[in-house]
Amino acid sequence: MSGGVDSSVAAALLVDSGEKVFGLMLRLWSAGPERPNRCCSPRDVSNARKVAGRLRIPFYVLDAKDEFKNRVVDSFISGYADGLTPNPCLRCNREIRWGLLLEHATKLGATHLATGHYALLRRTNGHYRLYRALDRRKDQSYVLSVLGQKQLTRTLLPLGELDKEKVREIARDLGFVTADRPESQDLCFLGGGDYRTFLAERMEATPGAILDKQGNSLATHSGLENFTIGQRKGIGISGPEPLYVIDKDVKRNALIVGPRAELGRTHFTVRELNWVSGSPPSGETPLTVQVRYRTPAVSAQLETFQDRTEVVVEKPLTHIAPGQAAVFYDKDECLGGGLISR
Structure with missing residues (x-):
């Protein structure tokens, strides 16, 4: 409670x-x-x-x-x-x-x-399956994608x-x-405050360069922690067209920005995969993927390699941010997910 x-x-x-x-x-x-x-x-x-x-x-x-x-x-x-x-x-x-x-x-x-939580649990052949809530506006299956059979067998929603x-x-x-x-x-x-203020009280800000994709220096940022992929407001650069955060280069402490046309990606890598059923879906399962809690799911394919798992989507997505979850669905069934790495 x-x-x-x-x-x-x-x-x-x-x-x-x-x-x-x-x-x-x-x-x-x-x-x-x-x-x-x-x-x-x-x-x-x-x-x-x-x-x-x-x-x-x-x-x-x-x-x-x-x-x-x-x-x-x-x-x-x-x-x-x-x-x-x-x-x-x-x-x-x-x-x-x-x-x-x-x-x-x-x-x-x-x-x-x-x-x-707003989500549905159904038992089929001794296994528990997780589905979106009937009220799609409140659906929370995305944040429950980290659970497996051990937890769901003892869960009521x-x-x-x-x-x-x-x-x-x-x-x-x-x-x-x-x-x-x-x-x-x-x-x-x-506690109702802004996450940037919260982080500023606990992290030492390290300003760095704001670069375009060609490596040209455009300005100075106040600290990479103040930005996320897809962000437009607060960059502090005016120009002929709006600029968005394209990437964060931690090694160089550089914020990479560009026009919206440079923002979308059609593939990314995931780690720490968790499958609700305990096993990955078959290659024939029609998948969709949701990369943020409130963004719509889009058609996707999984490509599994020896050292990584990659996700390929049909249309470029503009908010693929490392650290967020990529959650996979078969229609309304939540199959599981993993963390976006790069």
Whole structure:
């Protein structure tokens, strides 16, 4: 439970179905008392406790500040230091929620971990398969692509067939204080702040050259961590046409920019592949790939070599950023994914 409407309703649906339920909330690291983690602020803890009270279920808080800081936040910072654009939600789901949290829930007697994620789970021939939520606007299968059979056999996703408004309606009918809690798209540990400010407080900025693809020096950047592939605003260069971030050359500490026509790529390499089923799809499976949480999936092919796996897409994609996840689908089924390397 996070003190939000989704986990509140997930718990209510399970209680209503006759399941024996207890609520478990993670207390995660934050940047300070003035910027509490939005997943577990004092108000969120209070709201989750009130929801548990209305449902008459036990409620516990698990202190995971140190583990979250060491495994998720520090990895986020080091990723930017290495020129990547990391997605910390992937690591959090794999190592904290379906790692530390599930382990602790098991010790308390739980058989399954239920969350408020919007995705569908279906069991076929003894295997669990992950699908997009019916409400495609809220679908979160992308960030669950890091899970495998070991985790999914013990997972329940009660909201997969509901849309957000229906979830809020259920919460209002039950009198939950979380019913109209506003959503946030920010990373939880930023506490509503900007990620650039967060990084600037923890990394020493190293200015460097802004170059075009021909190697011409155009200006000076404030630090590679302040930029991501596909970014247009904030480069600080005016010209006859808008310039975009094409690449980040960490070895030279150079930011490579160019017009939109130079931005698209039709192939890239992935690492740390995880397949939900435990095995890669057959070569005949029609794949699509999604390279950011909110970008549409496009047709793709996988090419496997001895030392790497490459992805080839039909049309150039403009936001292929090392550190982000490339998640593969067969229609609405999430097959798994990996991290974009180069």
